Amino acid sequence: MRLRRSLHFVPGGNEKMLNKALGLPADSLILDLEDSVTPDRKINAREEVCEWLAQADFKQQEKLVRINPMDSQWGRDDLEAVLQHRPDGIVLPKVLDLKAVHAVDQLITNQEKLAGADYSDIKLVLIGTEMAAAVFNLQQMVNHERVSGVTWGAEDLSDSLGARAKRDENGNYLEVFNFVRSMCLLAAVAAKVQPIDAVYVDIKNTKGLRKECRAAADMGFTGKLSIHPDQIDIVNQAFTPSHAELEAALELVAAFEEHAARGEMAFKHQGEMVDMPHLKRAQYLLDMFGRNKAGEG
Numbered sequence: 001m002r003l004r005r006s007l008h009f010v011p012g013g014n015e016k017m018l019n020k021a022l023g024l025p026a027d028s029l030i031l032d033l034e035d036s037v038t039p040d041r042k043i044n045a046r047e048e049v050c051e052w053l054a055q056a057d058f059k060q061q062e063k064l065v066r067i068n069p070m071d072s073q074w075g076r077d078d079l080e081a082v083l084q085h086r087p088d089g090i091v092l093p094k095v096l097d098l099k100a101v102h103a104v105d106q107l108i109t110n111q112e113k114l115a116g117a118d119y120s121d122i123k124l125v126l127i128g129t130e131m132a133a134a135v136f137n138l139q140q141m142v143n144h145e146r147v148s149g150v151t152w153g154a155e156d157l158s159d160s161l162g163a164r165a166k167r168d169e170n171g172n173y174l175e176v177f178n179f180v181r182s183m184c185l186l187a188a189v190a191a192k193v194q195p196i197d198a199v200y201v202d203i204k205n206t207k208g209l210r211k212e213c214r215a216a217a218d219m220g221f222t223g224k225l226s227i228h229p230d231q232i233d234i235v236n237q238a239f240t241p242s243h244a245e246l247e248a249a250l251e252l253v254a255a256f257e258e259h260a261a262r263g264e265m266a267f268k269h270q271g272e273m274v275d276m277p278h279l280k281r282a283q284y285l286l287d288m289f290g291r292n293k294a295g296e297g
Contacts, residue, residue: 002062003288004028004149004194004223005239006232007125009066011036013045018052026232027223028062030091033078034069042074046081053085064125066091070104079104083111089123089148094130094156097137101126101144108146123148125196128187129180130156138187149194151225152184155201171208185220197224206234213238241285249282256282 008026010017012033021029031052037045053063065087067078071094079090092104104124112119128138129152142150154166154177166177173181181198188195197216200209209231213224217238224235241249252269256279259267266275 001194001288002027002148004062004196006226006235007062007064007151007196007223008226008229008232009036009199011045013037013041013048015048018056020229022056022058022061024229024232025236026061026226027236028064028088029058030064030066030225031087032066033074034066034093042068046074046078050081050085053082053087062089063087064089064091066093066127069094070100076107079107080111083108083119083122084115086117086119087122089125091125091127093127095126095128095141096131096134098140098144101141101147105144105146122146125149125151127151127153129153129184130160132157132160135180135183138183139190142187142191142193147191147193149196150184150188150191151196152180152198154180154198171202171205182219189220194222195220197221199225199227200231201227203228203231206230209234210238241289246285246289249285252278252282253286 004027006026007028007030008021008024009030009032010021012031014036018031031049033042033045033049049065053065065078065082067082067090068074070076070079070092082090090104092101095101101124108119108122124144124147126141126147126149128141128150129135134141138150141147154173157163157177157180158166161176163174163176165174167173185195197212200212202208213235216224221239223239226232226235248270252274255267255269255274256265259265266273268274269278
């Protein structure tokens with residue numbers, strides 16, 4: 001599973017923002033052809049994003065492209081164009097159900113045959129809650145071998161609901177948005193794909209962002225979308241385990257190995273009863289963030 005703590009949006013066709021983003025610590029860059037591009041700029045932005053994919057040095061950053069919705073006049077052309085330049089993945093907006101995911105997968109397979117190339121490693125990250133009806137289909141739509149992550153969006157969902165607000169006076173999500181956020185997390189974990197938290201649009205409110213990132217990480221989200229460079233370090237910090245957490249994970253794995261030799265998979269460790277879920281969590285941290293880091297001083 002690829003490390004995706006911060007997934008940062010870069011408006012398609014904005015060369016200045018791309019050049020800045022290439023020097024940022026974001027794990028993934030989402031080259032955006034949808035919301036950040038006006039209708040009269042869609043085709044030009046598509047061409048420029050294709051040039052970026054072909055020529056820019058992304059180093060270790062994951063190259064994702066958010067195309068326009070497949071039922072728009074630009075979606076299919078976006079997909080066919082960017083596939084030729086081998087992004088790491090496609091961010092698919094306005095996904096309604098598994099049928100829509102199958103349709104995109106089939107288009108990718110068709111383009112693969114035409115190009116005589118292997119596109120099996122090009123994954124899909126779904127934005128799976130932008131329409132109210134999609135929420136009820138989350139569990140099904142993420143269960144596809146090409147899907148590697150799913151996120152949710154409060155902004156478009158708000159329009160779909162006709163909601164007058166998304167948060168209360170304390171800055172907390174209203175009940176329906178919390179419900180959808182939880183549904184996204186549960187569906188992702190059940191399908192063994194990455195749950196990615198939504199954008200935080202109040203870009204000047206770093207305190208609020210830290211609080212929201214901390215809550216998301218505590219719940220089990222593995223990363224978060226970002227829309228401003230100043231958000232990335234905060235996001236990365238929240239979704240990166242501390243040195244102490246990695247040391248504890250290493251000690252726990254060692255304890256499991258010791259007890260397993262005696263036929264014990266549930267035992268008392270550091271004053272707490274532990275069993276398989278604790279082991280899986282420890283192994284995940286070490287696999288994602290490196291066993292060697294736990295031993296660094």
